[in-house]
Amino acid sequence: MHKQQPATTMTIEPLGDSAVIVAWRSLDDSSAWRTVQNATAHLIALQIIGVDAVTPAFKSLTVHYDPGVIRCNEVEKRIASVRLEVPKQEDQIYSPIEFPVCYESEFALDLDAVAVAHALQPNDVIRIHCGTDYRVQMIGFSPGFPYLAGLPQELHTARRQSPRLRVPVGSVAIGGNQTGIYSLETPGGWNIIGRTPVRLFDPERDPPCLLTAGDRVRFVPIDRVQFDEYRGPA
């Protein structure tokens, strides 16, 4: 059992008069992420009256409250009183959720551009993208959109100069050092390299989002026929 490191680098600052941001900006990505997940669970468990939601991001979480019920300094005091720690590295045993992805050119609008940017063949991009497991860091941007960490360095690609006004739903894309899946048709500036037939967000479903922070994801290449014949997870 490793000794846990106290999260001394924590900052608390107001986000307007109805929320506060609790951040660990100086921690490395992995430690910050674990701390945020741990702290989110702790703060939700407190069930502070007047607090509507505790929402995790990458290196911070946001506590939303009703200013008609509880004051900002009371919220800050309650947060500061909790002993929030940096949890040790998690166990490596997990089973990833597999996402079939069709990387054919009809869907992979930016696959060639990504390949050229890294002096790779499109097939190499697909092989590298499918050759590793990703961790869902957070759900955000739009309902059900997973930000996935763990993209191999050789695929890190800057966002497009001008965002597309409509990115098709299911598009698998690369933005900087992250990869993600567009859960809705929205505008977007990430490089689109494929499309999954899996529906990530369905308001009629409970829970509405397929993925949640902490889940592991792996991409599996499929062809166009398999894409069309996909009927949901077995």
Next chain:
Amino acid sequence: MSRVRILRAGLCTTIQDRGRKHLRHLGIPVGGAMDLLSHELANRLVGNPGNAATLEMTLTGDEIEFVDDPLRRAAEYELPAVGRTLLPVADFDGQNCPSYGKTVSAARLIAITGADMQPVISHADGSQRAVAQHCPIVIRSGGRIRFQAARRGCRCYVAIAGGINVPIVLGSRSTLLRAAFGGHCGRMLAAGDELPIGDVSESSGCLMEFLTQDSEQTSPIWQPRWFVRPEELPNSDIATLRIVPGSHASWLITSEWGNLQDIHFVVSSQSDRMGFRLTGRQLTMTQREELQTEGVAPGTIQVPPDGNPILLMADCAPTGGYPRIGHVITADLGIAAQMRPGQSVRFVAVTMEQAQILVRQQRDRLNRSITGMQLACGVS
């Protein structure tokens, strides 16, 4: 089932309640009424819980009509009363009522708040009357209300006793246009849409009875001579929104933060339920650091690289990555929601303590008004 029918659709009319506060961790915006205070006031004026779903009309209103299923009407409505005696159910056929010798039909209690869309009621005989705002009014079935272009403000709320009873999706009846769910089929209302109305509360029934006790039954509308004083709409020349500083206020060059109240921005036409793009002055940031995505909220003022600030509103994403220079205080979000494209706006800084006193005072005013109305109308 009693329904409200859209005869002609406004510019952007959606069904809204208080939204979805608990799903931000799934990337789902809070949504809900842009002007929560007007939404709440409309509901409370008709005896609804504050969270009942209302119509939110934007800039140009709809023409609506109330329709009843004749078979169930008698069971659902106790109105109209003759004197204070309720009509016997058997006689209540919506047409002629031989035992009283008068024509009657079912009626609906509604309230209109927010922007002034100059509502007019027309009845079958062609008569027209202006409809009062900020008070409970009773409309006979078949009565049509025509909302026009907003003379002041931007968003008008219509509450109907019983609330608009569309299905609850993810804990709310609010329409989320961007994700196309909630409200009526996840979209803006269109001509021909019919929306179900929920069961009327006891206090709504008492209010209706009080309002109609002395009036002529042939009138298409019953309205009181009083109204509840609403919160102010933004000044049409220039709106003033109070803000508290954001995490990156110090990134602005000193002259801009220090003189923020003298900078006049313009609400651009690229403004919707997600947020308002403000033009007229590009702000200069002293730092250009890439930020991690962090939480934002309705009221947050972000400055993207082009320097034109964005004021986030009800349907904003729960997270954002641009510097946050300030946040419109909760008490002024209703005024912000009533700003129209093309209108000028400026920001004045207040302290967190002031912000939190202002929101409590605002809610106290609303509660006092409603309590006063209930006492005057004999509603317990």
